[in-house]
Amino acid sequence: MTTQHRGLRRTSAFLQAFRVEQTHPGRLYTLMASDVIDTLSPHLDLAGALVLDVGGGPGYVAEAFKNAGGTCLTVDASLEELHLHGRSSQLAIVADGQLLPFSTARFDIVHCSNVLEHVPQPQQLLSELSRCCAANGLIYLSFTNWLSPWGGHELSPWHYLGAERAVKRYEARGGTVKNLPGTSLDHLRIGDVIKWLKQDKTLDILSVAPRYYPSWTQPITRIPGVREVLTWNLEVVMRRRI
Numbered sequence: 001m002t003t004q005h006r007g008l009r010r011t012s013a014f015l016q017a018f019r020v021e022q023t024h025p026g027r028l029y030t031l032m033a034s035d036v037i038d039t040l041s042p043h044l045d046l047a048g049a050l051v052l053d054v055g056g057g058p059g060y061v062a063e064a065f066k067n068a069g070g071t072c073l074t075v076d077a078s079l080e081e082l083h084l085h086g087r088s089s090q091l092a093i094v095a096d097g098q099l100l101p102f103s104t105a106r107f108d109i110v111h112c113s114n115v116l117e118h119v120p121q122p123q124q125l126l127s128e129l130s131r132c133c134a135a136n137g138l139i140y141l142s143f144t145n146w147l148s149p150w151g152g153h154e155l156s157p158w159h160y161l162g163a164e165r166a167v168k169r170y171e172a173r174g175g176t177v178k179n180l181p182g183t184s185l186d187h188l189r190i191g192d193v194i195k196w197l198k199q200d201k202t203l204d205i206l207s208v209a210p211r212y213y214p215s216w217t218q219p220i221t222r223i224p225g226v227r228e229v230l231t232w233n234l235e236v237v238m239r240r241r242i
Contacts, residue, residue, distance in 0.1 A: 006215045010035075014212045025085050026060075033064035036111065036140060039237060043206060044138050046070045049108040052132055054097040054125075055115030057081040059089030070109070075100065098124045105134045105240075114233070116143035117151075117188045118179070123196050130202050133240040139203070141236045142211050146187040147228040153179040163187075190227050190234050203238045211235035 017028035040046065047069035053061045054075050059082075062072035074092040076082050082092050095101050097112065098121050110133045116122050126141075133139050145151055152159025154177065158166035163181035170177055179185040197203060208221045211233040221227050221234065 006209075006213070008214055011212055011214055029060040029085075030064075032113070033060040036061060036113070037064050037068050039235070040109065040138055040140060041068070043237065043239070044109065046109075050106070051109040051111060052100075052102070052107040054100070054110065054112040054129065055081075055118075056089065056092070056111070056113075058084040058087035059092065060087075061111055061113070062089055062091065065109075072111075073107075098128060100128045100132055102132050104131050105137075107132055108134055108137045109140070110137070111140045113140070113142045114144060116141065116193070117146070117186050118184055119186070122186060122188060122193070126193075126196055126200070130200055130238075130240065135240055135242040137240045138206075139236075139238040139240065141238070142233055143188060143193070144233045145190045145193075145228055145231060147189070148232050149229075150232055152181070153185060155179070155181070190221070190231060191224055193234070193236075197236065197238065202241050204241060206237045206239055207235070209235050 013031060017031050021028045037046065046065065049070040051065045051070050051072035052075065053072055056062060056074035057076055059074050062074045065072040072091065074082065074089040075095045075097060076092065077094065077096055079094050082089050082094070097115060098119055110129045112129055116125060119125050129139050129141065150156045152166055154175065155166040155170055158169055159181065167177055167180065181187065194208065197205060209218045210220060210231045213232070220230050
């Protein structure tokens, strides 16, 4: 299970973009979307592909697929998310990723980035991603695992001391928690997700990698325990079996 070569220059670009996420969000999310195109294009001709982006917000991924010759429908549970950063997805609907309103095997590519850790039924979401993907199509999944240094999102790294303590500390400093552990943020583990994906006999896993790291860090994902802490964000590319 491998992915294309990724070097330190790519990782550096991501780190620089993350530093200005709050002031220049388009820089980060455009980079992430472009990187998805680079990741998937060796596995499937994107020209003419019909794509579903689950949890895609204001459409950065949809725009990237359009530029690559595909057509992308964005789905998000929140109307507000579809209009973030002063943007508006051209082809989008409000729907729950755990119960997608589409026929089986409808899309050539199903993309889902940083959504899995925010739903109450992650296995159900994974099942829906697989169901909506056409035979021989691709599924791109990424998520931030709970034990990652960034697993608590805005609560990081204090989530290591316990979710309740981290929330109290954040609120005491005047903040309002958006990603509330146990409610809108799940204690998701890489080991569990990989297990669920392997149990799904409709899927072939093509690659598993730390999303933002160089290629040589890929073995981290195969070491139980270590991967839960050292992997910032896990990326999995899968193919739907015929």
